Amino acid sequence: MDLKLHIDGARIFNASVALGVPVSRLVQDADSVSVCLSKGIGAPVGSVIVGSKSFIAKARILRKTLGGGMRQVGILCAAALVAVQENVSKLEDDHKKAKMLAEGLNQIKGLRLNVAAVETNIIYFDVVEGAKITAETLCKNLEQHGILVMQESPIRCV
Known part of the structure; x- marks a missing residue:
């Protein structure tokens, strides 16, 4: 064959x-x-x-x-x-920044995120149902820091 x-x-x-x-x-x-x-x-x-x-x-x-x-x-x-x-x-630095962002997001209560799974510049996470923070609020807060994400579930940052 x-x-x-x-x-x-x-x-x-x-x-x-x-x-x-x-x-x-x-x-x-x-x-x-x-x-x-x-x-x-x-x-x-x-x-x-x-x-x-x-x-x-x-x-x-x-x-x-x-x-x-x-x-x-x-x-x-x-x-x-x-x-x-x-x-x-520049990709190595991009990957480091994504890891840093993932570690920061992981500090926010109400987010479900596997930091160890962030190997490149893609981050996936969810807002846990019943959390004090909403996806909408989180996305607006991230936007104020120059990070644009859509409220899809799971949230994907690249």
Whole structure:
């Protein structure tokens, strides 16, 4: 059987930094990888797909068949290049700030949060039913400190 392995690398740079392992090692056994340039590293839009020459040739045909593609994307490519060259190195600090925020949130009575589960820059937590603080009040207080979150449950900060 000729089974292929594709890795959805939407947050591959975050995983690489959190694990202390180069991206190349994380994807070495994959036949193809998609990398999102807007999640985690701050490009305004875009993703890339990596694979063999024949795979990329087929992907281009399929993309055009399905109507994908843009003209004059140079400005977006420039932003993506800056994100890759400059923002990946900032992820470690981003992860530390998320951990610090999680530890601070964990001090608030009425929140359910697993600080140990915060390994990158994503934090999930809930407001416990019957708590003195409401999700609405918490979100407003966080906003006053420049932290914007939606009142979904669980609350997700990235």
